[in-house]
Amino acid sequence: MRYSQLFPKTIKQAPAGAESVNHQLLVRAGFIDQLMAGSWTLLPLGFRVISKINDIIRGELNSTEAQEMLMPLLHPRDIWDQTGRWSDPDVKEIMYQFKDIRGKELGLSFTHEEIVMNLLGKYVRSYKDLPIKIYHFSTKFRNEPRAKSGILRGREFLMKDLYSAHVSKEDLQQYFQQVREAYLKIFNRMKLETRVVDASGGVFTEGFTQEFQVISPVGEDSILVCESCDFATNIEVSQVKEGEKCPRCGGKIKMVKAIEVGHIFTLGTKYSKNMGVFFLDEHGKKQDLWFGSYGIGVSRLVGVLVEKFHDEKGIVWPEAVAPFKVHLVGLDLDNKEVMERAEKVYKQLQAEGVEVLFDDKEGVSAGEKFADADLIGIPYRVVVSKRTEEQLEVKKRNEKTTAFVTVEELLKQLSH
Numbered sequence: 001m002r003y004s005q006l007f008p009k010t011i012k013q014a015p016a017g018a019e020s021v022n023h024q025l026l027v028r029a030g031f032i033d034q035l036m037a038g039s040w041t042l043l044p045l046g047f048r049v050i051s052k053i054n055d056i057i058r059g060e061l062n063s064t065e066a067q068e069m070l071m072p073l074l075h076p077r078d079i080w081d082q083t084g085r086w087s088d089p090d091v092k093e094i095m096y097q098f099k100d101i102r103g104k105e106l107g108l109s110f111t112h113e114e115i116v117m118n119l120l121g122k123y124v125r126s127y128k129d130l131p132i133k134i135y136h137f138s139t140k141f142r143n144e145p146r147a148k149s150g151i152l153r154g155r156e157f158l159m160k161d162l163y164s165a166h167v168s169k170e171d172l173q174q175y176f177q178q179v180r181e182a183y184l185k186i187f188n189r190m191k192l193e194t195r196v197v198d199a200s201g202g203v204f205t206e207g208f209t210q211e212f213q214v215i216s217p218v219g220e221d222s223i224l225v226c227e228s229c230d231f232a233t234n235i236e237v238s239q240v241k242e243g244e245k246c247p248r249c250g251g252k253i254k255m256v257k258a259i260e261v262g263h264i265f266t267l268g269t270k271y272s273k274n275m276g277v278f279f280l281d282e283h284g285k286k287q288d289l290w291f292g293s294y295g296i297g298v299s300r301l302v303g304v305l306v307e308k309f310h311d312e313k314g315i316v317w318p319e320a321v322a323p324f325k326v327h328l329v330g331l332d333l334d335n336k337e338v339m340e341r342a343e344k345v346y347k348q349l350q351a352e353g354v355e356v357l358f359d360d361k362e363g364v365s366a367g368e369k370f371a372d373a374d375l376i377g378i379p380y381r382v383v384v385s386k387r388t389e390e391q392l393e394v395k396k397r398n399e400k401t402t403a404f405v406t407v408e409e410l411l412k413q414l415s416h
């Protein structure tokens, strides 16, 4: 991508009222734009990061034999009435509900359990049809009262939600553990350290749930963690208090702020019972389905990554989720020979499948171009200028030193 063509360009000042680091940096660097409180456009750079995150999630979920699909966001009331959630006061707080011009009552999806169970009811007949593991990436709508932490909390946001249905509690629990492992791999691949926290299920279930929490001072959740082992618990369900001994290893328990990036639920047979969906076992007897749901806050992750990976100059993307791998900075481009060299490197890297953002603008100072590169946060900055001659000047975003290398040497370094 040529920077001269990129929409939009970086901006110098953070928008008024932007308190959180993710809001300031993502807006200034041109990744997101705010429509209204809790509502964001993912601009081309931001959308590239989302695609990287989604690819990581997709890969790990597909290896659990889960299948990707896409479900509608506009839901009829009658399906939501089958579980009673349409009229649940806690649900009414967050679900957008309205009547269309003909008086039909509709709601915008804040989650999909009812819609999935309704779908299963049409296709599941016998135990041979189970297990089923299906997911989608889509928008969720929630009338959040506190939508002010940048892209961390939206009224409209992107989520990956996976649902699974099983013949038995044991099978559900086994898959739940498999998803837990897949989630840990997903967050590890984007360099996020998570704590798995036992929590309460809110409007979803009275049963057992686990949250994946990233420790961060801007988090809205408070969790108790052990200083010595990976024990962690939500304060709402906790048996221990700050300063006490860890029930697992005897270490010290402290309270920290954290951001929830994922949440997994075993929902038991409640949804199946309430919606009259069942399967026939080996003896032809009707049985309830064991159901689970598993969410990851995809757009929230973009904000979490920025909160975790930035410095005073801008964002420092982990390679796996960076919008481009190389930021090719052309200097002295009014010189025809240098421009030709820069163009050649741009094409060579692209031909090798390297994702490159090429700052091809003429008449912009080196200082300004470097400041943009630091703000945008692409892992490798590669300079072509009068001074570099037949070589390239390479600097990693998270390191201070620069090195002069050939294109071939750079390609070798990038393939590691």
Ligand code: ATP
Residues within 6 Å of the ligand: 142, 144, 151, 152, 153, 154, 155, 157, 158, 159, 260, 261, 262, 263, 295, 296, 297, 298, 299, 300
């Ligand atoms: P929170 O406690 O942060 O409100 P939740 O428990 O309501 O989260 P879930 O219903 O479990 O969230 O949704 C799955 C995931 O979607 C969460 O782990 C979180 O990462 C993300 N998420 C939830 N609400 C929002 C929101 N308003 N904006 C962005 N992401 C969200």
Ligand code: MG
Residues within 6 Å of the ligand: none
């Ligand atoms: Mg919530």
